[in-house]
Amino acid sequence: MTDTPARTPRRDATENRAALIAAARVVLNQNPDASLEAIAAQAGLSRRSVYGHFASRDDLLREMVSIGSHRVAAALEAVTHDDPVARLALIASRLWFEVENIRVMTVFTVRGTLKHHIDEALRPLRRGVLEAIHTGRSRGTIRDDISAERLARLMEDAMFAVLEESTEHPLPEEHGHRLVMLTTLGTIGLGWREAEAFIDSHPELAWKAEH
Amino acid sequence: MTDTPARTPRRDATENRAALIAAARVVLNQNPDASLEAIAAQAGLSRRSVYGHFASRDDLLREMVSIGSHRVAAALEAVTHDDPVARLALIASRLWFEVENIRVMTVFTVRGTLKHHIDEALRPLRRGVLEAIHTGRSRGTIRDDISAERLARLMEDAMFAVLEESTEHPLPEEHGHRLVMLTTLGTIGLGWREAEAFIDSHPELAWKAEH
DNA sequence: ATTAACTTGCACAACGTTGTGCAAGTTATT
DNA sequence: AATAACTTGCACAACGTTGTGCAAGTTAAT
Numbered sequence: 001m002t003d004t005p006a007r008t009p010r011r012d013a014t015e016n017r018a019a020l021i022a023a024a025r026v027v028l029n030q031n032p033d034a035s036l037e038a039i040a041a042q043a044g045l046s047r048r049s050v051y052g053h054f055a056s057r058d059d060l061l062r063e064m065v066s067i068g069s070h071r072v073a074a075a076l077e078a079v080t081h082d083d084p085v086a087r088l089a090l091i092a093s094r095l096w097f098e099v100e101n102i103r104v105m106t107v108f109t110v111r112g113t114l115k116h117h118i119d120e121a122l123r124p125l126r127r128g129v130l131e132a133i134h135t136g137r138s139r140g141t142i143r144d145d146i147s148a149e150r151l152a153r154l155m156e157d158a159m160f161a162v163l164e165e166s167t168e169h170p171l172p173e174e175h176g177h178r179l180v181m182l183t184t185l186g187t188i189g190l191g192w193r194e195a196e197a198f199i200d201s202h203p204e205l206a207w208k209a210e211h
Numbered sequence: 212m213t214d215t216p217a218r219t220p221r222r223d224a225t226e227n228r229a230a231l232i233a234a235a236r237v238v239l240n241q242n243p244d245a246s247l248e249a250i251a252a253q254a255g256l257s258r259r260s261v262y263g264h265f266a267s268r269d270d271l272l273r274e275m276v277s278i279g280s281h282r283v284a285a286a287l288e289a290v291t292h293d294d295p296v297a298r299l300a301l302i303a304s305r306l307w308f309e310v311e312n313i314r315v316m317t318v319f320t321v322r323g324t325l326k327h328h329i330d331e332a333l334r335p336l337r338r339g340v341l342e343a344i345h346t347g348r349s350r351g352t353i354r355d356d357i358s359a360e361r362l363a364r365l366m367e368d369a370m371f372a373v374l375e376e377s378t379e380h381p382l383p384e385e386h387g388h389r390l391v392m393l394t395t396l397g398t399i400g401l402g403w404r405e406a407e408a409f410i411d412s413h414p415e416l417a418w419k420a421e422h
Numbered sequence: 423a424t425t426a427a428c429t430t431g432c433a434c435a436a437c438g439t440t441g442t443g444c445a446a447g448t449t450a451t452t
Numbered sequence: 453a454a455t456a457a458c459t460t461g462c463a464c465a466a467c468g469t470t471g472t473g474c475a476a477g478t479t480a481a482t
Contacts, residue, residue, distance in 0.1 A: 012458075036441095045460095048462095056441075171361075259430060262470095
C-alpha cells in the first residue's frame with residue numbers, strides 16, 4: 001500500500017528536477033515575481049514539463065526553500081567556539097558560502113507564503129546567534145547597550161546586507177569572506193582596528209581555499 | 212492654449228488625492244504586490260475613483276515615490292558639519308524621521324520599474340555620505356580598510372536595516388533615533404563605547420522632541 | 423438652489439498568469 | 453528493438469488584475 005510505481009525514475013528526469021530548482025534560485029534572486037515560464041526557460045525546459053516534476057508553482061518554491069534551508073542548517077550546525085565573538089565570526093564565515101540560498105530567502109521574507117517555512121529554516125541560525133550574544137554579554141566582551149534580541153536581528157540584517165551587496169558589486173571570495181566577518185564584529189561593538197586584529201589573531205577565522 | 216480647465220479643483224478631491232498616496236505608502240509598505248483595490252480601500256475610496264486622480268496605477272506609484280523622495284531630499288539638504296563623523300550621524304538622524312518614505316523605496320528597489328526614479332531620489336543622500344567618508348578618511352577618523360564606495364553602500368544598507376527593523380519591532384522614537392546613529396557609527400568603524408561617547412559629547416546629535 | 427465636480431457601481435475588454443488534457447515526439451533503459 | 457519514461461506544443465478554462473464607458477448618485481462651492 002506504500003510506494004514505488006513501476007520503474008525507477010530516469011536519470012535525466014532527476015537532473016531536470018534539480019535544474020528546475022537551481023533555475024528558480026537564479027531567476028527569483030533577481031526577480032521575485034518571475035513566471036514559471038521564465039524559470040522553466042532558465043532550466044532549459046518548457047513550462048509544461050515543470051508540472052511533470054512539481055504539482056504546482058508553490059510546490060517548486062517550497063522545495064527550493066526546503067533544500068536551501070537544509071544546506072544552511074548543515075553549514076551552521078558544526079559551528080561552536082569557546083569565544084562567543086569568534087563563534088559569531090564563524091557563523092558569518094559559513095554564511096558567506098551560502099549566499100545564493102540565503103539571498104533567495106531574504107527576498108521572500110516580505111512575501112506572505114513561504115515566510116513561515118523560511119522562519120523555520122533560519123531558526124538554528126537565530127538560536128546560535130542569540131546564544132553567543134548572551135554569553136558574550138555576560139563576559140563583557142559584547143556590547144550591552146542594545147537588547148540581546150534586537151542586537152541579534154541587527155546582526156542578521158548586517159550579514160545579509162553584506163551578502164546582497166557582494167552579489168551586486170562582486171568582489172574576490174576571500175575579501176567577501178573577511179568583509180562579512182568584519183561587519184558582524186562591527187555590529188557587535190568592536191572598533192574596526194579591533195575587528196581586523198581579532199580576525200588576524202584567530203587562525204580558525206582565516207580564509208581557506210577549499211570550501 | 213495652456214492650462215486650467217473650467218474651475219478650481221474641489222477641496223475634498225485634493226484631500227482624496229493625498230489620501231490615495233498616503234494609502235499607497237501604507238499598504239505597499241507591507242505588501243509590495245498589493246492591488247489598486249487594496250490601496251483604494253485603505254484610502255476609503257472605490258477602485259474606480261482612483262482613475263479620477265491618476266491615469267494609471269504606475270502614475271500613482273510614481274507620484275508617491277516622487278513626493279517621498281523630495282521629502283527625503285529636503286530633510287537632508289541642510290545637513291552639514293565640520294566633523295564628517297558627526298555629519299554622517301546627522302544624516303542618519305534625519306533619515307530616522309522619514310522611515311515611511313525610505314522604506315517604501317527600498318521595497319521597490321528590487322522591482323524593475325521605479326528603480327530609476329528611486330536611484331535618482333537617493334542621489335543626494337549618497338553624494339553626502341560618500342563625501343563625508345572621503346574627508347573622514349583623509350583625517351584618519353574613518354576606517355580605510357574598506358573602499359569608500361563600498362563603505363558608503365554598507366552604511367546605507369545598515370541605516371535602512373535599522374529603519375526596517377524598527378517598523379517590525381517598534382521602539383520609542385528617541386531610542387530609534389539613537390540606534391540609527393549608533394549603527395551608522397559602528398559601520399564607520401567606531402567601537403560601541405566610542406560611538407556612545409561620541410553621541411553624548413555632541414549636543415547637535417541629541418534627541419529633540421519637536422521634529 | 424443650482425451647477426459642476428466628484429464618487430460609485432456595474433459591465434466589459436484586455437492581459438498575463440497558473441494548471442490540466444491530450445496527442446505526438448524524443449530519449450534513457452533493458 | 454521494444455518499452456516506459458519523459459518532454460513538448462497546443463488548446464482551454466479559471467483567476468486576478470488593470471483600464472474604460474456610462475448612468476446615477478452625492479457633495480462642495482457659488
